[in-house]
Amino acid sequence: xxxxxxxxxxxxxxxxxxxxxxxxxxxxxxxxxxxxxxxxxxxxxxxxxxxxxxxxxxxxxxxxxxxxxxxxxxxxxxxxxxxxxxxxxxxxxxxxxxxxxxxxxxxxxxxxxxxxxxxxxxxxxxxxxxxxxxxxxxxxxxxxxxxxxxxxxxxxxxxxxxxxxxxxxxxxxxxxxxxxxxxxxxxxxxxxxxxxxxxxxxxxxxxxxxxxx
Amino acid sequence: xxxxxxxxxxxxxxxxxxxxxxxxxxxxxxxxxxxxxxxxxxxxxxxxxxxxxxxxxxxxxxxxxxxxxxxxxxxxxxxxxxxxxxxxxxxxxxxxxxxxxxxxxxxxxxxxxxxxxxxxxxxxxxxxxxxxxxxxxxxxxxxxxxxxxxxxxxxxxxxxxxxxxxxxxxxxxxxxxxxxxxxxxxxxxxxxxxxxxxxxxxxxxxxxxxxxxxxxxxxxxxxxxxxxxxxxxxxxxxxxxxxxxxxxxxxxxxxxxxxxxxxxxxxxxxxxxxxxxxxxxxxxxxxxxxxxxxxxxxxxxxxxxxxxxxxxxxxxxxxxxxxxxxxxxxxxxxxxxxxxxxxxxxxxxxxxxxxxxxxxxxxxxxxxxxxxxxxxxxxxxxxxxxxxxxxxxxxxxxxxxxxxxxxxxxxxxxxxxxxxxxxxxxxxxxxxxxxxxxxxxxxxxxxxxxxxxxxxxxxxxxxxxxxxxxxxxxxxxxxxxxxxxxxxxxxxxxxxxxxxxxxxxxxxxxxxxxxxxxxxxxxxxxxxxxxxxxxxxxxxxxxxxxxxxxxxxxxxxxxxxxxxxxxxxxxxxxxxxxxxxxxxxxxxxxxxx
Numbered sequence: 097x098x099x100x101x102x103x104x105x106x107x108x109x110x111x112x113x114x115x116x117x118x119x120x121x122x123x124x125x126x127x128x129x130x131x132x133x134x135x136x137x138x139x140x141x142x143x144x145x146x147x148x149x150x151x152x153x154x155x156x157x158x159x160x161x162x163x164x165x166x167x168x169x170x171x172x173x174x175x176x177x178x179x180x181x182x183x184x185x186x187x188x189x190x191x192x193x194x195x196x197x198x199x200x201x202x203x204x205x206x207x208x209x210x211x212x213x214x215x216x217x218x219x220x221x222x223x224x225x226x227x228x229x230x231x232x233x234x235x236x237x238x239x240x241x242x243x244x245x246x247x248x249x250x251x252x253x254x255x256x257x258x259x260x261x262x263x264x265x266x267x268x269x270x271x272x273x274x275x276x277x278x279x280x281x282x283x284x285x286x287x288x289x290x291x292x293x294x295x296x297x298x299x300x301x302x303x304x305x306x307x308x309x
Numbered sequence: 310x311x312x313x314x315x316x317x318x319x320x321x322x323x324x325x326x327x328x329x330x331x332x333x334x335x336x337x338x339x340x341x342x343x344x345x346x347x348x349x350x351x352x353x354x355x356x357x358x359x360x361x362x363x364x365x366x367x368x369x370x371x372x373x374x375x376x377x378x379x380x381x382x383x384x385x386x387x388x389x390x391x392x393x394x395x396x397x398x399x400x401x402x403x404x405x406x407x408x409x410x411x412x413x414x415x416x417x418x419x420x421x422x423x424x425x426x427x428x429x430x431x432x433x434x435x436x437x438x439x440x441x442x443x444x445x446x447x448x449x450x451x452x453x454x455x456x457x458x459x460x461x462x463x464x465x466x467x468x469x470x471x472x473x474x475x476x477x478x479x480x481x482x483x484x485x486x487x488x489x490x491x492x493x494x495x496x497x498x499x500x501x502x503x504x505x506x507x508x509x510x511x512x513x514x515x516x517x518x519x520x521x522x523x524x525x526x527x528x529x530x531x532x533x534x535x536x537x538x539x540x541x542x543x544x545x546x547x548x549x550x551x552x553x554x555x556x557x558x559x560x561x562x563x564x565x566x567x568x569x570x571x572x573x574x575x576x577x578x579x580x581x582x583x584x585x586x587x588x589x590x591x592x593x594x595x596x597x598x599x600x601x602x603x604x605x606x607x608x609x610x611x612x613x614x615x616x617x618x619x620x621x622x623x624x625x626x627x628x629x630x631x632x633x634x635x636x637x638x639x640x641x642x643x644x645x646x647x648x649x650x651x652x653x654x655x656x657x658x659x660x661x662x663x664x665x666x667x668x669x670x671x672x673x674x675x676x677x678x679x680x681x682x683x684x685x686x687x688x689x690x691x692x693x694x695x696x697x698x699x700x701x702x703x704x705x706x707x708x709x710x711x712x713x714x715x716x717x718x719x720x721x722x723x724x725x726x727x728x729x730x731x732x733x734x735x736x737x738x739x740x741x742x743x744x745x746x747x748x749x750x751x752x753x754x755x756x757x758x759x760x761x762x763x764x765x766x767x768x769x770x771x772x773x774x775x776x777x778x779x780x781x782x783x784x785x786x787x788x789x790x791x792x793x794x795x796x797x798x799x800x801x802x803x804x805x806x807x808x809x810x811x812x813x814x815x816x817x818x819x820x821x822x823x824x825x826x827x828x829x830x831x832x833x834x835x836x837x838x839x840x841x842x843x844x845x846x847x848x849x850x851x852x853x854x855x856x857x858x859x860x861x862x863x864x865x866x867x868x869x870x871x872x873x874x875x876x877x878x879x880x881x882x883x884x885x886x887x888x889x890x891x892x893x894x895x896x897x898x899x900x901x902x
Contacts, residue, residue: 144502147399210393210402240400242392249392 213237476590
């Protein structure tokens with residue numbers, strides 16, 4: 097699982113480089129202490145503490161805030177339901193992204209969201225369901241995914257205005273490449289209630305070091 | 310006698326009065342006791358019965374409530390675990406809360422009318438409370454039971470409850486059709502954090518407390534916010550009673566109690582019990598009014614019964630005391646009468662005794678005096694006659710005459726001696742100096758003397774007794790007895806007759822019988838034979854003075870023995886004398902017993 101998540105991170109991180117990126121921001125986000133002891137091979141999941149949703153073990157999403165043009169062809173991403181869990185549990189996407197929810201379990205799932213960002217209800221469906229049920233997220237914000245059948249299942253989709261975002265590794269380290277120069281705000285989303293902001297000035301060809309503490 | 314019976318009557322009446330008064334006192338005391346205890350018992354029993362009734366009703370109510378609350382808690386637990394409810398509450402989609410819950414709680418609300426047989430588990434309405442305890446307004450109130458704003462505000466809690474809370478609210482307050490609803494607020498816990506994230510408040514129709522078992526006239530209601538809700542009473546009565554309950558509730562620390570009130574002029578026992586202890590909702594009390602008319606009537610009846618029984622008892626007591634007094638008085642009266650009689654009789658007897666004793670004394674003295682007075686002239690006479698007999702100058706026939714006269718003086722001396730002895734016996738002066746006396750020897754001596762007596766007919770003598778037969782007595786007197794009997798046996802015998810003398814021991818006695826032939830004593834004279842100067846009418850030709858047998862018997866009796874005539878018929882007369890036997894001591898000496 098960790099490996100899969102890492103590979104996924106790499107994919108996300110590499111993507112902007114192909115798009116004429118010159119500036120790189122790297123650094124480390126101080127992640128909150130894990131509430132439970134870190135366990136090898138423990139899979140990531142979404143937990144709630146006092147109404148605050150976060151990943152467990154903690155991860156952060158670092159993204160550049162600003163006005164960026166919408167992509168011409170909205171990308172399609174996937175959150176699969178496997179072993180009665182959403183994988184990945186936390187998915188940052190750009191506004192307009194279509195997210196597919198393939199069911200890889202041998203049972204029904206019924207994905208829905210009551211989040212103000214996006215309310216939807218895909219209803220009950222089996223793995224054979226085609227086309228794969230999907231939702232386009234057209235508003236920035238946090239979406240909590242739930243399954244009406246399996247009450248413990250939680251997933252988060254962080255819908256962002258920006259195409260420049262990356263997930264930290266388990267230590268909180270991140271690297272954003274191919275950023276356009278200019279004045280922006282660099283954000284580090286830690287949980288549903290906590291997003292750290294940092295104004296940055298990106299200069300062409302530079303590599304900026306930003307640590308969130 | 311008549312004058313004596315009057316105070317007796319008075320005394321008897323007084324006795325009766327006292328007896329009656331005592332009985333009345335006892336009966337009244339008993340009645341007072343009975344009344345006191347009966348009253349206490351009846352009051353306590355009524356109170357206990359009603360209390361038990363109330364407790365039983367409340368118990369069943371509690372049970373049903375418990376059941377419903379458990380069902381509701383389960384419902385809330387299930388509900389809280391529903392992802393959509395969570396989603397609505399946690400994802401800030403409260404507008405979707407009621408629609409999401411609608412399916413889950415559908416059966417809670419539906420079918421109001423059809424299941425009205427038992428206590429209803431169907432809700433009239435439900436509302437969710439938000440994290441602050443405020444009511445979340447439903448988008449479509451029709452689905453969740455419509456409530457006015459005023460009623461809805463009664464559902465608000467200061468904070469979300471950790472446990473189920475029972476409360477009571479008023480609908481249509483102050484209106485004629487005011488009703489009280491029971492609400493149960495059940496917390497909804499987050500399945501993830503365990504925190505209370507909301508509460509479900511469900512409104513029910515309150516259970517009817519008064520079941521079928523309760524007596525007629527029993528009323529139940531709910532006291533809430535200083536106001537009583539008891540639709541069967543008028544508004545004013547409710548208000549009055551409500552303030553009384555408020556007083557009792559504030560004064561008493563306990564959650565339940567009872568007191569007596571007067572409602573519409575009738576005494577009632579009022580029970581109250583906190584329906585929702587430790588609730589975040591305002592305190593509510595179950596109120597039950599039990600009319601005391603029944604127990605009062607019962608008490609009244611019992612009073613009459615005890616009074617009647619007491620009166621009967623008193624009447625019975627009166628009659629009984631009368632009878633008893635009469636029964637008791639009879640012997641008392643009789644005793645009075647008898648003692649009167651006895652006193653008179655005693656007086657008479659005493660007088661008679663005194664006179665008799667006087668007479669006796671006089672006669673005893675007389676015979677003693679007479680004997681002494683007679684003795685000396687007889688002695689002088691005898692001496693004179695003996696003197697004359699010594700002379701030799703008289704004619705021979707004179708000597709014969711003188712001898713006869715001398716013989717008569719001898720007889721006279723004997724009579725006088727006997728009289729003297731008898732007078733001593735009569736006066737009680739004769740003391741027997743008891744010694745062992747050889748009876749056999751005495752008999753032998755006297756038998757020897759018999760032959761020596763002049764002008765005695767020839768008789769044959771049979772004797773049969775052991776030698777040395779000893780009796781207890783004084784020799785001169787026992788000898789006198791034997792002499793008397795033997796002389797009589799010879800005197801009244803016929804020529805060629807027989808005298809039989811037998812003596813033998815018989816137990817502690819010696820029995821001496823002396824029988825003789827001859828003319829028997831006349832049958833009608835036999836019973837007088839021991840009287841003084843009685844000579845049996847056998848023949849005046851036989852010498853004797855009629856004192857011998859009398860003296861012999863007196864002497865025998867003085868010896869603790871007796872003398873009696875055994876028979877006198879067919880030429881045979883037999884006397885029997887009894888004496889005590891002399892005791893033989895071990896050293897050979899004899900002693901009297």
